[in-house]
Amino acid sequence: MIRHVFKLMWKRKRSTGLILCEILICFLVLCGILATGIAFTKSWLKPLGFDYENVWSAAIQGMQFDAKGDQLAADRRALSAALRAVQAMTEVEAAAVSTNTPYSNSSWIDGTRIGGKPARCLWTLTSPDLPRVLRMRLLHGRWIEATDGALSYEPVVLSRSLARDLFGTEDPIGRDMPVFNEEGEPVDPKEEAEIRRVVGVMDDYRRRGMLEETAYTMFIAVDFDGGERFPQELLIRVRPGTTAAFEEKLVRTLRSAAPQWSYDTTRIESRRRTMQMSMIGPLLLAAIVAAFLIATVGLGLVGVLWLGVTRRTSELGLRRAMGASAPSVRRQILGELWALTAVAVAAGAAIFLQLPLLGVDFGAGWWVFLGGATSAALVMYAFVTVCGLYPAWLASRVQPAAALQHE
Amino acid sequence: MNTGTAGAASGRNGGAAVRLEAVDKVYSTEKIETVALSHVNLEIASGEFVAVMGPSGSGKSTLLNVLGLLDAPTTGRIVLDGETVTDLGDRRLAALRNREIGFIFQSFHLIADLDALDNVQIPLLYRPLSSRERRERAETALGRLGLTARMHHYPTQLSGGQQQRVAIARAIVGGPRLLLADEPTGNLDSKMGEDVMRILEEYNRDAGVTVVMVTHDQRLAERTGRIVRLFDGRQVH
Numbered sequence: 001m002i003r004h005v006f007k008l009m010w011k012r013k014r015s016t017g018l019i020l021c022e023i024l025i026c027f028l029v030l031c032g033i034l035a036t037g038i039a040f041t042k043s044w045l046k047p048l049g050f051d052y053e054n055v056w057s058a059a060i061q062g063m064q065f066d067a068k069g070d071q072l073a074a075d076r077r078a079l080s081a082a083l084r085a086v087q088a089m090t091e092v093e094a095a096a097v098s099t100n101t102p103y104s105n106s107s108w109i110d111g112t113r114i115g116g117k118p119a120r121c122l123w124t125l126t127s128p129d130l131p132r133v134l135r136m137r138l139l140h141g142r143w144i145e146a147t148d149g150a151l152s153y154e155p156v157v158l159s160r161s162l163a164r165d166l167f168g169t170e171d172p173i174g175r176d177m178p179v180f181n182e183e184g185e186p187v188d189p190k191e192e193a194e195i196r197r198v199v200g201v202m203d204d205y206r207r208r209g210m211l212e213e214t215a216y217t218m219f220i221a222v223d224f225d226g227g228e229r230f231p232q233e234l235l236i237r238v239r240p241g242t243t244a245a246f247e248e249k250l251v252r253t254l255r256s257a258a259p260q261w262s263y264d265t266t267r268i269e270s271r272r273r274t275m276q277m278s279m280i281g282p283l284l285l286a287a288i289v290a291a292f293l294i295a296t297v298g299l300g301l302v303g304v305l306w307l308g309v310t311r312r313t314s315e316l317g318l319r320r321a322m323g324a325s326a327p328s329v330r331r332q333i334l335g336e337l338w339a340l341t342a343v344a345v346a347a348g349a350a351i352f353l354q355l356p357l358l359g360v361d362f363g364a365g366w367w368v369f370l371g372g373a374t375s376a377a378l379v380m381y382a383f384v385t386v387c388g389l390y391p392a393w394l395a396s397r398v399q400p401a402a403a404l405q406h407e
Numbered sequence: 408m409n410t411g412t413a414g415a416a417s418g419r420n421g422g423a424a425v426r427l428e429a430v431d432k433v434y435s436t437e438k439i440e441t442v443a444l445s446h447v448n449l450e451i452a453s454g455e456f457v458a459v460m461g462p463s464g465s466g467k468s469t470l471l472n473v474l475g476l477l478d479a480p481t482t483g484r485i486v487l488d489g490e491t492v493t494d495l496g497d498r499r500l501a502a503l504r505n506r507e508i509g510f511i512f513q514s515f516h517l518i519a520d521l522d523a524l525d526n527v528q529i530p531l532l533y534r535p536l537s538s539r540e541r542r543e544r545a546e547t548a549l550g551r552l553g554l555t556a557r558m559h560h561y562p563t564q565l566s567g568g569q570q571q572r573v574a575i576a577r578a579i580v581g582g583p584r585l586l587l588a589d590e591p592t593g594n595l596d597s598k599m600g601e602d603v604m605r606i607l608e609e610y611n612r613d614a615g616v617t618v619v620m621v622t623h624d625q626r627l628a629e630r631t632g633r634i635v636r637l638f639d640g641r642q643v644h
């Protein structure tokens with residue numbers, strides 16, 4: 001029967017071609033949506049590597065990014081004073097300055113090379129209390145310390161993924177960060193003015209949750225004595241039960257410690273919500289467009305199948321006359337549709353799975369694509385079956401005798 | 408039930424006996440009611456060759472459809488080999504059509520998108536057979552009708568006579584015991600019509616299959632064992 005069905009499909013390729021294309025397009029759209037869904041879910045299930053609850057952010061307004069000389073020295077003193085003043089507040093459990101803060105739109109990124117390919121890595125300049133503020137976990141070695149500025153090298157702490165991809169299974173502690181020239185060729189780090197040496201490994205820091213595109217982070221200590229660049233944001237963990245009145249008090253404290261700047265305070269929790277909302281909008285839009293497309297294809301499919309059944313009345317009647325029962329006619333119509341779907345899905349999967357092979361994988365693994373294609377195939381089968389039920393029922397109602405008079 | 412492994416060529420246990428008792432067939436549409444058969448009583452014995460004659464619209468096709476379980480009578484009873492089949496369900500009727508009855512139509516009703524071999528296999532698709540078995544049986548049936556060289560031709564590549572022979576192969580491939588032919592020679596010239604008639608006669612004689620044939624051709628009708636005449640849905644004697 002399967003061969004029979006495929007023969008008929010092949011002979012009728014003109015009319016089946018249309019259905020085939022519809023199913024193919026629908027399948028590809030579903031592949032995209034479901035692969036995205038899988039990638040998001042996978043990302044959602046991964047630990048963030050930090051805790052954002054009860055954490056406030058105070059972004060500094062009016063600090064010059066590339067200050068020099070006296071201005072730079074004044075900024076250093078003011079930032080350090082502001083941090084100390086906040087740490088002294090009774091509501092505050094821990095506070096730190098940092099770049100690449102959670103759910104923030106600004107990033108400090110450093111380019112490096114991993115396995116010969118360019119890679120992006122969060123360049124997180126921070127102070128010693130960051131792990132206490134964000135409740136991050138140290139895996140090996142040590143975290144950065146206030147006295148690190150006195151060392152002959154610059155100590156850095158890597159996220160687990162970065163350490164693994166840079167150094168493999170070898171112990172990264174004590175290793176120097178690789179340096180590359182402009183052509184991307186490795187250079188001996190010893191020849192550099194300042195060596196960055198790995199002193200510790202942290203859990204991956206996925207600071208934007210699902211939206212974080214890299215699990216590579218390098219933490220470097222802020223040097224309040226001689227540094228030239230400074231984070232423009234404070235992160236503050238308050239004790240549980242701290243009231244909303246804290247916000248005003250925080251601003252007052254910061255103003256009196258460093259009155260030359262103004263401060264923009266938010267809860268990290270609310271920043272997280274805002275960021276998620278901004279993502280849900282486009283996602284919802286994409287879902288609506290896709291749903292619309294699929295509904296259109298579904299209606300079209302029902303129409304084409306319906307037409308096909310009416311066109312084939314005499315063939316179906318003949319089959320009934322030759323001994324096909326109503327259920328077997330219904331099965332044939334659905335079987336033809338399933339066979340067609342198999343062809344469309346195979347073609348669609350062949351197209352879709354090219355993406356990861358060509359390296360266009362948007363940071364998701366190839367198995368996300370495979371998962372997307374597999375679930376899209378399942379959904380497609382359910383979908384065409386639903387679309388085919390009514391036409392198949394119509395076909396099974398064709399009477400053997402009536403059909404033969406159709407001439 | 409005997410599955411007839413001997414295949415296309417031979418009917419089994421001779422032909423089927425069929426009896427219509429007080430059969431009425433009324434087609435009702437919204438506006439009109441057409442009485443296509445009115446109180447028909449007809450007994451056909453196993454192995455008989457019966458011709459059905461009558462003017463156009465007199466109910467000949469309807470009679471054949473009712474005999475062939477393609478259409479249920481409005482009232483009355485059909486008894487096939489002693490079994491009342493009038494109230495059987497769809498599946499059972501389909502199985503009876505598939506195993507016991509072969510149809511030949513005036514306009515062949517071959518599926519244009521399938522070649523001769525695939526057309527002949529259609530009744531076998533609804534039986535639990537392997538595809539090889541189906542193919543072999545269809546080849547045997549086509550061979551018997553002298554169409555071995557035309558197996559892979561599509562209907563449009565065949566003459567009318569050849570198409571009708573493919574249709575006959577399809578009707579006999581499952582080894583039916585009752586063969587129903589509705590004006591099988593109506594679309595053929597007299598030479599081809601004669602061929603078809605000879606095949607039916609042979610099949611009736613050699614396999615003992617019961618044949619009921621509608622025809623307008625008095626000379627062909629006279630070669631059968633009995634002529635049933637219809638007029639306005641009634642049997643005339």
Ligand SMILES: Nc1ncnc2c1ncn2[C@@H]1O[C@H](COP(=O)(O)OP(=O)(O)O)[C@@H](O)[C@H]1O
Binds near residue numbers: 435465
């Ligand atoms: N499906 C149908 N619906 C309504 N009327 C029909 C149908 N089939 C046949 N008839 C009518 O029944 C009568 C008998 O038709 P039919 O058996 O085809 O005659 P014949 O084969 O002798 O020419 C005719 O009047 C025909 O119009």
Ligand SMILES: [Mg+2]
Binds near residue numbers: 467468469589
């Ligand atoms: Mg007729």
